[in-house]
Amino acid sequence: ETGVTQTPRHLVMGMTNKKSLKCEQHLGHNAMYWYKQSAKKPLELMFVYSLEERVENNSVPSRFSPECPNSSHLFLHLHTLQPEDSALYLCASSQVEGGTYEQYFGPGTRLTVT
Amino acid sequence: RKEVEQDPGPFNVPEGATVAFNCTYSNSASQSFFWYRQDCRKEPKLLMSVYSSGNEDGRFTAQLNRASQYISLLIRDSKLSDSATYLCVVNMGNNNDMRFGAGTRLTVKP
Numbered sequence: 001e002t003g004v005t006q007t008p009r010h011l012v013m014g015m016t017n018k019k020s021l022k023c024e025q026h027l028g029h030n031a032m033y034w035y036k037q038s039a040k041k042p043l044e045l046m047f048v049y050s051l052e053e054r055v056e057n058n059s060v061p062s063r064f065s066p067e068c069p070n071s072s073h074l075f076l077h078l079h080t081l082q083p084e085d086s087a088l089y090l091c092a093s094s095q096v097e098g099g100t101y102e103q104y105f106g107p108g109t110r111l112t113v114t
Numbered sequence: 115r116k117e118v119e120q121d122p123g124p125f126n127v128p129e130g131a132t133v134a135f136n137c138t139y140s141n142s143a144s145q146s147f148f149w150y151r152q153d154c155r156k157e158p159k160l161l162m163s164v165y166s167s168g169n170e171d172g173r174f175t176a177q178l179n180r181a182s183q184y185i186s187l188l189i190r191d192s193k194l195s196d197s198a199t200y201l202c203v204v205n206m207g208n209n210n211d212m213r214f215g216a217g218t219r220l221t222v223k224p
Contacts (some may be wrong), residue, residue: 031210041159042118043201043214055210090157093153096210101146103203105157 003027004106011021012112013081021076021109023091029098032074033068033103037088049074050096081113117142120132128223131192135218138184139203140185140208148203149187153218158201192222199224 004025023055023062025032034046046060049068063085076092088110092103119138127133130170139147162169164176164185175188185204189196202215 040216042216045211045213048210050210101205101212102148102160102163102164104160107157 004091004093004103006106008110008111009107010110010111012058013078014113014114015081015083018077018079019039020078021089021091021111023092023106025072025074025077025104026108027093027095027104029093029104030071030093031094032068033092033094034069034076035090035092036072037090037108040085043090045075063080078111081111083113086111086113115140117141117206117213118126118202118208118215120200120202120218122218124219124221126221126223127192127194129194130193131222132188132190133192133220134189135187135202135203135220137215138182138188139202139213140183140206141206142183144204144208145207146148146205146212147176147185148212149174149185149203150214151177152199152201153198158214161200161211169202178195192220194224196220197222 007022031050035043037043045056047066048055088108089104090108094103117140149161151156151161152158164178168177177186189210199217199219201217205212
């Protein structure tokens with residue numbers, strides 16, 4: 001399935017590195033999301049872009065910086081992360097404003113911070 | 115009270131069994147409700163939306179009880195392939211803000 005793609009699928013980075021996660025949706029949706037999934041915890045919503053504007057930012061530390069250049073692409077820029085940031089980072093998209101709001105997820109990037 | 119609460123299980127059932135999961139939510143303004151399934155080390159996948167009148171998709175039936183603020187998922191004639199974690203998802207009165215439950219783990223055994 002290629003509806004929502006994410007790269008890389010796995011990432012190991014040191015605490016002083018800078019890296020970016022990429023998400024692309026091919027569903028014609030107008031909203032995109034970043035979630036964090038840690039072991040034994042529910043998915044946590046990090047950022048929402050709706051109609052290319054950021055509309056949610058759930059008290060995420062500034063070491064995570066999202067970017068949404070257009071409705072099909074979403075990035076998560078990472079810098080000076082901590083080991084507790086190790087998790088599965090999931091991107092999702094949905095159709096809002098007249099859509100069903102059902103979210104479709106990419107396969108995720110499994111991030112390990114050493 | 116947690117925003118979205120599910121029994122974590124695990125539920126271990128034999129093939130062919132009927133199993134039901136409940137999920138409670140705290141925000142009375144919530145308008146959108148969904149069930150997702152997540153297989154081990156995979157992304158969540160939409161199973162079904164939950165409508166006010168209740169809805170059925172094959173062996174799966176979802177119901178909403180607004181007065182008691184819970185939704186349910188019933189799986190009939192369980193298959194081995196139904197083994198997964200089932201996630202309850204509720205919006206927080208704002209369709210950009212969906213909250214996920216921690217999931218209920220189901221294992222269907224031969």
